[in-house]
Amino acid sequence: MSVKTLKIDGIDIAIEEGATVLDAARQAGVPIPTLCHLDGVGDIGACRLCLVEVGGSRRLLPACVTEVAEGMEVQTNTPKLQEYRRMTVELLFSEGNHVCAVCVANGHCELQDVAIQVGMDHSRFTYRFPDRGVDVSHEQFGIDHNRCILCTRCVRVCDEIEGAHVWDVAQRGAACYIVSGLNQPWGEVDACTSCGKCVDACPTGAIFRKGSTTGEKERDRAKLDFLVTAREKHEWTR
Amino acid sequence: MDKVRFATVWLAGCSGCHMSFLDMDEWLIELAQHVDVVYSPVGSDLKHYPENVDVCLVEGGIANEDNLELILQVRRQTKILISFGDCAVTANVPAMRNMLGGAEPVLKRAYLELGDVGPQLPHEPGIVPELLDRVLPVHEVVPVDIYMPGCPPPADRIRATLEPLLRGEMPLMEGREMIKFG
């Protein structure tokens, strides 16, 4: 195994080849905000919250899908990055319909957490108020597209961990939305095993258990970690 | 030091932010020693928003013509305008009607389609203010100096925002205690 050495915010780090800048930053204890990244499933660089500056590159690069390289110099918290991150979060809020006061995830929401992390006290972008639907056709769960930030964690957890691939993304740009099955109501998708992994993976209040009301959605994130370690390291007890 | 000329206004919100303000309990007595309450639905009986207000807490978004008229006046006559609570900062629950489109489909839905007895559209010019097409957060209508999210902002957050202002300093709106939505 070959090792790469690099600097993140001036801290020297040695990490195995193939690791991402995000892995390296976590190893060094440097916090980088993330939303679409979920431990245990593949990264796709959807949310752009983890953007960093890499010496020699004029573009900002997403830490979760950028591999470490020998001699890399990474900055994670410059004023420019702070400004872009805050704009990214503001765009997420103004794009959908986030009414935290009446949301199942209020108080346990990763979008709220990053808003606090990046210091967002209001959105400078005009709210779109898009017309989006809610699907409660599944016996146990529901999906509220108003609160979806299109991170695709549900898509990946269902495909990569459960192996059911119930979810996918339809349309383009602002019209994008998450579909179940062949764009059917969730309750009619035979492939769904009702395992609930998407509920635990969803960072917001978009996918929820029926019957939970304001602020009641608390996810069991440890369950996903446990399943991944069980598979990779053959540790079968929690 | 002169007393701070202090006001609160209530636009399109549920009054919960004002209830949370009252929830500051005995600190209100302390506050009263430093401010003159020149306009407020919970602290003054004056009907007209006065000139030269130092600090104003604005609860609620801008939903109708009365809200619009008052917020323009508040901005003209106030030094420090605080967007007070989620309805002021994001338009929040009142703005859920924006998803239906303009004022007309909203009124039709509420008063005709869902009206059980004698469905009719409200129309009393000069008495019932006309709805604007969209409910807007305060800062989309006038400039705002301080944003205090929360539904409602807890009493401690309100106090932590006002205390520095009484000393002539700006509060630091940062961290979960000060800027969590919802």
Ligand code: SF4
């Ligand atoms: S998902 Fe819910 S709690 Fe999270 S930001 Fe959106 S509305 Fe607020």
Ligand code: SF4
């Ligand atoms: S439903 Fe949840 S997990 Fe799926 S894309 Fe939307 S926010 Fe992400």
Ligand code: FES
């Ligand atoms: S966490 Fe890297 S792009 Fe979302």
